[in-house]
Amino acid sequence: MPIDTSVAIGAALPDRTFSWNTSDVLLYHLGVGAGNRPGDNIDAGALRYTHDDDALQVLPSFGIVAPTFHETAPPALDLPGCDIDLQFVLHGSQEIVVHRPIPTSGTATLSTKISDVWDKQKAAVIVQEGEAHDAEGQHLWTVRSTIFVRNEGGWGGDRGPSTKVELPARDADAETSYAVLPQQAALYRLCGDRNPLHIDPAFAEGAGFPAPILHGLCSYGIVLREVTDLLLDGDTARVGGFSARFAGVVFPSETIRVQAWDEGDRVLVSATIVSDNEQRNGAPVLADCVLTKA
Template sequence: MTLAYDDLIERRSEPRAYSYTDTQMLLYNISVGMGRDPTDPRELGYIYEKPELRVVPTAAAVLLSGDSSLLGNAPIDWARVLHGEQRIAFHRPIPPSGDLVSSSHISEVVDKGPDKGAIITVTVECALAGGEPLFTMDNVIFARGNGGLGGPEKSRHTPHALPERAPDMRFVTETRRDQAALYRLTGDRNPLHIDPAYAKRAGFPAPILHGLASYGITCRALLASVCDYDPARMKSFDCRFTSPVFPGETLESDIWVDGDIASFRVRVAERDVVALNNGRCLITN
């Protein structure tokens, strides 16, 4: 069965109900680096549930990780799929626990050509059970083996341009050697992130860190640097994934602040490669 534009762009899911607990949010917060110093009062609210647990906003990316139904039966060459971008708009802070309702649809398909692949965007709308919007999320994948399916050749989204001046600040995070082993407990059990033999078959010298783990680690860097650790100040968080990260490497988050826009780029210090690029975070005072 051949992947076709008309089939993909018509795909929509029925609303689905989810529930989660503060234990899941505690685990997520710790898995992206919160509480490395448990006595730091600025981070204590992310690792201790009293008076009320705070949640790193990018936890939105794992709350619905079990829903793969929209593309589950599509004839996609998953062995050649890369996570291209992640975009989340936060309509309110993530509660420490709750009941949710979500629906998803294919919002864009871009055909780069038979030998170049296709870009597929899955948009997820998530609300609290009472109907209040919680977040809107775009998961963008690059299906390298599925070009030539038809449809537009250019995306309506353009990468966020970073300022040309020197960064206004830098936040350095030393990832843990066991970071991927910890992060996979939030829901992504892909063996690429834990099994050395599997990683080598995929072309990597060792298991790589989840892209969404790097995404969450960077969100922590922005919370600390420009939001005074207040998750309510973060209104959106977008970036492109440009290079894998290996657990134990050092991530340097370069940050530029222009009004309510914080731009960012993340570099792996040990290899001098950019892991996350064209980052844009909308913040409020």
């Protein structure tokens, strides 16, 4: 079996020490759509994402990409006990929990392990968990992600827990939409993800898509930023964590509809496509989205 669970589960990946600065933070924020609306260039709230003054803040999802931000090669997949083909791999879900506001510059070390491997019969799901600490040992953030590996299930293992989030049976407490820029994927790939699926039309066609698609983590960052602005007064320090399952693709120039339900200590979120194309209209972008308040 290409995935040897006796080797994979519990295996530690090499620690990764990395640094970031305000320019990286600004580029990331632009990559997830900060400053795109008319008037944002003079709006104090929008400028908290795009101006490197004392008011600059960091969207928590930056912690997910910070360790690989300066990489220029397409992502590799080298996991202990996992002999798998990259073309059969999909990003299944992502979560970040921040233990303190992320500073606008710094150095940290990320320690990652494979915490579990689930058997979905027609696919395997590999679960990774990482902990980031700064040079003084302060715990900065925790990341958890799953990757979905087609054609690798069926060995009789644990299916894993259900993470289905039921949305309230009432109108959303807040709603907005974000028009994805035509160059959004080209911009976001400068944040450390040079997968050709997001820039090369021929590669995208070979993968079964009519055009390059937006990075899932770009959609994730866009939605988190929009909800933070909608219900948390644009204050990223009020975000304790954000989790979501990647449920569908986004093409540049499409519009993402974001609906949010404030449940007290958490916000439940729906993200879908708004399109004149009947087949695309209402298509899910992210599912089982939960923003936990700090």
